Structures are given as structure tokens and as C-alpha cells.
Amino acid sequence: MKNNPPKFFRLLISVCLFFVGLLCSLAQDKNKTEHVILISCDGLRPDAVEFLGEKWAPNFYRIIKEGAHTHNARTDFNYTVTLPNHTCMLTGRGVVGESGHAWIENGTPKIGQMLHRNKKAYIASAFDVAHDHGLKTALFSSKEKFVLYDLSYNDRSGRPDTQGKDNGKDKLDHYHFNEKTEELIKTFTESLAKTPYDFSMLHLRDPDTAGHANGWDIQPKSVYISAVSKMDWIIGKFFDFIDTNEQMKGKTALIITADHGGRLETKTHTKSDEKLNYTIPFYVWGPDVSAGNELYKVNPSSRKDPEDKNIKYESEELQPIRNGDAGNLAMSMLGLPAIDGSTINSKQDLNVKAAQKAEEN
Numbered sequence: 001m002k003n004n005p006p007k008f009f010r011l012l013i014s015v016c017l018f019f020v021g022l023l024c025s026l027a028q029d030k031n032k033t034e035h036v037i038l039i040s041c042d043g044l045r046p047d048a049v050e051f052l053g054e055k056w057a058p059n060f061y062r063i064i065k066e067g068a069h070t071h072n073a074r075t076d077f078n079y080t081v082t083l084p085n086h087t088c089m090l091t092g093r094g095v096v097g098e099s100g101h102a103w104i105e106n107g108t109p110k111i112g113q114m115l116h117r118n119k120k121a122y123i124a125s126a127f128d129v130a131h132d133h134g135l136k137t138a139l140f141s142s143k144e145k146f147v148l149y150d151l152s153y154n155d156r157s158g159r160p161d162t163q164g165k166d167n168g169k170d171k172l173d174h175y176h177f178n179e180k181t182e183e184l185i186k187t188f189t190e191s192l193a194k195t196p197y198d199f200s201m202l203h204l205r206d207p208d209t210a211g212h213a214n215g216w217d218i219q220p221k222s223v224y225i226s227a228v229s230k231m232d233w234i235i236g237k238f239f240d241f242i243d244t245n246e247q248m249k250g251k252t253a254l255i256i257t258a259d260h261g262g263r264l265e266t267k268t269h270t271k272s273d274e275k276l277n278y279t280i281p282f283y284v285w286g287p288d289v290s291a292g293n294e295l296y297k298v299n300p301s302s303r304k305d306p307e308d309k310n311i312k313y314e315s316e317e318l319q320p321i322r323n324g325d326a327g328n329l330a331m332s333m334l335g336l337p338a339i340d341g342s343t344i345n346s347k348q349d350l351n352v353k354a355a356q357k358a359e360e361n
């Protein structure tokens with residue numbers, strides 16, 4: 001009988017500790033990310049970043065150190081051109097097949113053309129999911145053809161919002177085009193300072209433009225390498241902006257990838273069975289991303305490093321990390337569900353945290 005009070009207190013302490021632990025883990029699991037910026041560097045090859053190294057690409061290497069990355073991600077299996085791959089990023093679908101988004105064109109669409117009319121079914125995007133949940137969206141592009149997304153997700157072409165409060169059919173709150181990327185990022189950061197968009201996409205054309213003019217030339221001071229170091233400078237500008245903006249500091253994630261690589265000899269990137277065309281980088285940085293992770297290492301049960309291969313969607317092997325993972329990753333970081341109709345990262349299982357977290361899952 002004498003032992004009862006200490007036993008009772010020990011039990012009480014254990015119960016208290018259990019709940020404190022539970023609360024801590026719940027608090028840790030809640031995403032801190034309130035803003036996701038998806039940056040597409042058109043035609044960026046990962047070996048160009050490695051060629052520059054930490055000294056000449058300090059901002060890419062800041063992401064590698066503070067975030068998660070792979071230099072062996074993949075484009076769509078069948079297409080290694082711009083609009084089809086950006087549509088993969090935004091919709092979480094491949095290009096062809098029953099579940100594909102079906103946009104194979106790469107020219108500037110005409111008025112009246114849009115993703116849904118082409119597919120003869122509504123193609124939902126990350127803009128739909130974010131907007132229907134009451135969040136603000138934007139697209140800042142350096143190629144005119146990205147008007148495809150404004151044509152597909154405006155107040156006439158967007159679908160009705162059946163999710164909670166009606167936020168209307170215009171899924172893309174702001175669309176802006178400027179082919180001069182220095183001006184584009186200035187306009188974008190000024191716009192973010194006024195409206196800190198929850199989900200936004202920035203498209204940067206420079207590596208692709210340099211590659212088409214002079215080839216994807218991995219040599220000191222080549223036009224292509226200079227364009228890649230400009231990408232690094234732009235990412236640095238975003239770090240400066242995020243680090244000094246009270247609304248976005250500590251709450252903003254960056255996802256950076258590319259739509260395709262490219263070749264020196266041909267100055268093109270259209271052949272989809274060419275390793276230099278289908279190999280792209282994928283970087284994630286933000287408050288919910290653990291530092292210094294290689295993405296295949298922290299996703300052993302859901303993704304596999306494809307080495308040199310181009311893996312089909314219907315392969316027996318685990319899928320590689322693709323640019324098409326970006327849309328659903330952005331949604332999961334914002335605490336939102338997967339894009340309806342998506343097939344890439346539709347389980348939102350691309351892990352960007354430390355390895356033991358991956359094993360727990």
C-alpha cells in the first residue's frame with residue numbers, strides 16, 4: 001500500500017510525457033510551408049550545374065546543402081519538349097495514353113485552343129486545386145506559348161469550384177509574360193511583395209535559348225554555361241527576396257526543375273530516347289525539407305534511380321523522379337490533396353524529409 005502513491009505518480013508522469021511527445025510530433029508534422037514557388041529552368045542540364053560547381057553556382061549548391069535534390073530526374077517518357085513537359089508539371093500526368101494530358105503541340109496556341117478541348121475532357125491542374133481551396137495562384141512566363149495555361153484556366157475555361165466556398169472558375173489569378181528574364185523576375189518579386197501567392201510558377205527560358213543558338217555546350221564561358229550561371233544568379237535573387245520578406249520568410253518552398261535537357265551537336269532536344277534530353281535536375285528547398293538529402297536515398301520504397309535508362313510509366317520497375325512530380329509535391333507541401341486525374345505522385349508520396357522519416361512511411 002505504501003508504494004501506491006509513487007507508482008501512481010510514475011504512471012501520471014508517463015501519461016503526461018506521452019501526451020507532450022504526441023503534441024510535439026503533431027506540431028512537427030504540420031507543414032510550415034505556406035507558399036510554393038515552382039521554378040522551371042527551360043533546358044537546364046544537371047551536369048551544367050555540376051560543371052559550375054559550388055564556386056560558380058553557389059545558389060544551386062545552397063539548395064543541395066539545405067534541401068533535397070537529384071541530378072537524375074526524368075522528363076515525360078515520350079516527349080522532351082517544352083509545353084508537353086510543363087503540362088506534366090502542372091497536371092501530374094504523362095503526355096500520351098488514356099490518363100495523359102494529350103498536349104503534344106509546342107507552338108503558341110491560338111485563342112480557343114486549350115487543354116480540355118484538346119483532350120475532350122477537363123484536365124485539372126495544380127492551379128485548380130490551390131484556387132478551389134481559396135489560395136492565390138500565379139504564372140510568370142518567359143515564353144509566349146505559356147498563354148496555353150491562361151487560355152485553359154481562365155474565368156470561361158476553368159471548371160466550377162465545388163470545393164467549399166466558391167472561388168470561381170478563374171484558377172490562375174495572375175498571368176504575366178515577358179521574354180526578358182531580368183525584367184520578369186523583377187515584376188514577379190514586386191508582385192509577390194504585394195500578393196504573396198500561395199502557389200506560383202516561374203518559367204525561365206535562358207538555358208534553352210542559349211542551347212538552340214549555340215548548342216548545349218558544357219565548356220567554360222560558353223553561351224549555354226553563362227545562361228545556367230544566370231539561373232543561379234536568379235535563384236540567388238529569390239533567396240534574397242524570401243530571406244528579407246516578412247510574409248514569406250521561413251514559410252516559402254522552392255521546387256526547381258526543367259522540361260528537358262539538350263545536345264551540343266544538334267542544338268535540339270526533341271529526340272526523347274536521348275539521355276542528354278531526358279535527364280533533368282529536381283531540387284526542393286523549404287521549411288519542411290530536411291537538409292542535404294539525395295531524393296532517391298530518401299524514397300527507397302517508391303522511387304528508383306533509373307541510372308542511364310528512360311523508364312516507361314507502365315514499367316515493372318519503380319518510377320524515377322520526374323518533373324511531373326512537381327505539381328502534386330507542391331500541393332502536399334501546402335497541405336492540399338492531389339490533383340484530380342493525376343497519375344504522377346498522385347499518392348503524394350515523394351518524400352523530401354530525412355531518411356528515417358521515409359522508413360517510417
Ligand SMILES: [Zn+2]
Nearest residue numbers: 042043082259
Ligand atoms: Zn523547353
